[in-house]
Amino acid sequence: MATWMFYILGAITVVATLLAITQRNPVHAVIYLVNSFFALALLFFLLGAPLVAAWEVIIYAGAIMVLFLFIIMMLEIAPGVEADRYGPNWLQWLPILLLAAALGICTLLLTGLDPVGSNGVPHWYASPRDFGYALFKEYALAIEVVSFQLLFAAVGAFYVGRPERKSKSPAGGDR
Amino acid sequence: MNLLELQSLLPQLILALGATAVLMGGAWLENRRFWLLCGMLLALVAALCAALYEPPLLEVAGMYSTSLYARFCTVVWSLTIAATLLISCRYADLHCFGGGEYAALLLFAAAGMSLLSAASSFVGLFIGLEAFTLVLYILIAFNRTDNRGAEAGLKYLVFGAVATGFLAFGIALIYTATGSFHFAEALAGLQLDGGLRPLGLAGWAMLLVAIGFKISLVPFHLWTPDVYQGAPAPISGVMATAAKGAVLTAFLPLLAGLGDAAGEIKSVLWLLAILTMLGGTFAALPQTNLKRMLAYSSVAHMGYMLVALLIGGEVGGQALLFYLVVYSLATFGAFGVITSWALADEEIQEYAEIRGLGYLHPRRSSALAAFLFSLAGIPPLAGFFGKFGIFHAALRSGYTELAVIGVLTSLISLYYYLRPIIVLFMQDRSAYQLRSGCREEFILLGSCFAAILLFGVYPGPLLELVALVLP
Numbered sequence: 001m002a003t004w005m006f007y008i009l010g011a012i013t014v015v016a017t018l019l020a021i022t023q024r025n026p027v028h029a030v031i032y033l034v035n036s037f038f039a040l041a042l043l044f045f046l047l048g049a050p051l052v053a054a055w056e057v058i059i060y061a062g063a064i065m066v067l068f069l070f071i072i073m074m075l076e077i078a079p080g081v082e083a084d085r086y087g088p089n090w091l092q093w094l095p096i097l098l099l100a101a102a103l104g105i106c107t108l109l110l111t112g113l114d115p116v117g118s119n120g121v122p123h124w125y126a127s128p129r130d131f132g133y134a135l136f137k138e139y140a141l142a143i144e145v146v147s148f149q150l151l152f153a154a155v156g157a158f159y160v161g162r163p164e165r166k167s168k169s170p171a172g173g174d175r
Numbered sequence: 176m177n178l179l180e181l182q183s184l185l186p187q188l189i190l191a192l193g194a195t196a197v198l199m200g201g202a203w204l205e206n207r208r209f210w211l212l213c214g215m216l217l218a219l220v221a222a223l224c225a226a227l228y229e230p231p232l233l234e235v236a237g238m239y240s241t242s243l244y245a246r247f248c249t250v251v252w253s254l255t256i257a258a259t260l261l262i263s264c265r266y267a268d269l270h271c272f273g274g275g276e277y278a279a280l281l282l283f284a285a286a287g288m289s290l291l292s293a294a295s296s297f298v299g300l301f302i303g304l305e306a307f308t309l310v311l312y313i314l315i316a317f318n319r320t321d322n323r324g325a326e327a328g329l330k331y332l333v334f335g336a337v338a339t340g341f342l343a344f345g346i347a348l349i350y351t352a353t354g355s356f357h358f359a360e361a362l363a364g365l366q367l368d369g370g371l372r373p374l375g376l377a378g379w380a381m382l383l384v385a386i387g388f389k390i391s392l393v394p395f396h397l398w399t400p401d402v403y404q405g406a407p408a409p410i411s412g413v414m415a416t417a418a419k420g421a422v423l424t425a426f427l428p429l430l431a432g433l434g435d436a437a438g439e440i441k442s443v444l445w446l447l448a449i450l451t452m453l454g455g456t457f458a459a460l461p462q463t464n465l466k467r468m469l470a471y472s473s474v475a476h477m478g479y480m481l482v483a484l485l486i487g488g489e490v491g492g493q494a495l496l497f498y499l500v501v502y503s504l505a506t507f508g509a510f511g512v513i514t515s516w517a518l519a520d521e522e523i524q525e526y527a528e529i530r531g532l533g534y535l536h537p538r539r540s541s542a543l544a545a546f547l548f549s550l551a552g553i554p555p556l557a558g559f560f561g562k563f564g565i566f567h568a569a570l571r572s573g574y575t576e577l578a579v580i581g582v583l584t585s586l587i588s589l590y591y592y593l594r595p596i597i598v599l600f601m602q603d604r605s606a607y608q609l610r611s612g613c614r615e616e617f618i619l620l621g622s623c624f625a626a627i628l629l630f631g632v633y634p635g636p637l638l639e640l641v642a643l644v645l646p
Contacts, residue, residue, distance in 0.1 A: 138236075138237075139236075139238075139298065140176050140236065141176060141180070141184075141235065141236040141238055141239070142236075142238065142298055142299070142302050144176075145191075145287075145290065145302050145303075145306055146302060148191050148194075148195075148283065148286075148306070149283075149287075149302075149305065149306045149309055151195070152194070152279070152280060152283050152309065152310055152313075153309055153313075155198060155276060155279070155280070156276075156280065156309075156310070156312070156313030156314075157313075159273055159276050159313070159317075160313060160316050160317070160319065160325075160328075162319075
């Protein structure tokens with residue numbers, strides 16, 4: 001059961017991602033990407049990492065994709081709607097509807113799965129506690145380095161993106 | 176993290192915490208030169224600490240080793256960054272760089288490079304590599320008035336992101352095959368009947384793509400000339416020397432860890448080495464821009480170093496480290512001269528702009544000529560011994576074809592190294608007077624020149640040191 005589910009979800013992820021990178025309309029691409037992230041989240045859940053699954057939905061499918069949509073709206077790079085037709089273009093909607101339906105069925109099946117497997121081990125063996133322990137104990141040093149990295153990324157983005165100031169000391173070392 | 180672990184990572188801590196301190200200080204006190212020199216001092220302290228302080232642990236958190244090899248690399252990268260900060264003193268003034276930010280980013284790059292060279296697990300490798308590449312993306316585009324810099328930064332960012340994807344995927348595949356990130360277990364677990372397991376082979380293929388991009392081996396080298404041309408000259412210097420060296424030094428124990436199972440990987444590397452030597456050399460021939468020529472020359476030199484990597488063992492490792500130091504000195508010096516010649520709005524890099532410059536600025540022109548001679552491998556300078564070491568080792572270990580190609584490409588390379596030198600000292604002058612160099616630049620160029628001369632006439636101590644630190 002779980003093996004089958006894995007292959008189905010894997011196929012959904014791959015198909016949705018392929019559609020995401022081939023779409024000309026950026027909004028459509030974002031929708032497919034959200035679909036792919038949901039499938040990935042279910043995969044993580046299947047692997048016994050419910051916390052990562054939740055984050056995948058909250059952070060990637062939620063926050064980051066909303067940010068993408070905001071940027072697309074702000075830059076107005078999405079093509080406008082054709083005015084001469086009424087109602088949705090069903091052929092365009094078909095792939096995403098199919099993918100979403102498959103995802104929905106998978107989710108329902110997953111919630112129906114018995115939380116305790118045949119060998120008595122719960123499916124979600126990576127509890128948030130285990131996860132936190134691995135992250136902040138075993139890989140604490142990695143977390144430290146990554147946080148430094150993010151700090152400098154922020155500084156760099158701020159520096160490079162800052163509008164040019166009228167320089168106070170033009171070519172001070174002009175000797 | 177306990178106290179012992181922190182003590183073992185002291186040099187990297189000095190670099191990273193120093194970087195944050197300089198960053199914060201830079202917000203209060205706007206004195207460019209002060210922060211650059213402050214950063215240089217911190218990098219020197221870190222180098223001194225790595226050289227003299229015996230760390231209490233052999234490995235930190237199962238991710239970074241503190242072996243002699245790692246400490247040697249830390250010293251070399253810290254010194255490179257210190258040199259970069261010193262040579263940037265006037266360049267930063269000229270281009271109105273934010274002093275605190277510039278020094279902080281470079282210091283953190285040094286921390287990332289030293290972590291990468293010290294990595295003893297794939298997690299450590301990935302994080303170290305990303306730490307300094309991320310900083311480089313920013314530093315390439317640091318000159319905000321220069322559109323070419325922004326373009327170069329974006330180019331490097333896009334290519335770099337793809338390479339990072341390959342690296343992460345490769346590491347994931349290796350982890351899937353072995354269940355461990357730690358080099359010793361992961362590399363041993365990959366072996367199956369004297370070869371590599373299929374999953375491991377796929378993982379290694381992806382690793383090679385990522386590494387090939389970072390050190391610009393030939394099919395993955397297309398970004399190199401554009402990025403070096405667009406980036407500020409001191410940053411190009413760092414990218415051509417320390418950034419590539421750090422990846423190479425991390426790759427050396429990785430390949431050594433595979434042992435006899437590396438046959439398939441080595442056959443790929445063999446092909447890459449030939450392609451890189453030939454491709455870099457022939458692409459450099461028609462260049463009429465100093466920075467682009469140096470970029471292609473760095474590609475060709477990566478090919479020579481790949482030969483040393485292939486030879487492996489003590490002989491190969493020794494030849495590689497010696498060559499790396501010598502090549503870094505000469506390349507950094509050459510970019511240093513370009514830095515010193517920079518104008519406020521552009522850098523002097525076209526051959527047409529340096530025609531006859533040797534008569535106006537004899538000291539810096541002769542230094543540049545010496546660095547190029549060393550890169551070409553002309554005997555009294557250190558480059559000759561580096562090349563001699565690699566080709567000699569290749570002949571002794573049965574890589575005759577690589578040695579022959581190496582010698583041939585070195586001969587051809589004379590053409591593109593001598594060309595700018597001839598242009599520099601041409602009688603009909605089209606160059607005009609530039610700024611005279613400042614004290615910091617002369618100190619740095621002078622010491623680079625002295626070092627390549629010293630290692631050329633008296634390479635013994637460096638060779639002994641390199642033999643001592645090899646794992």
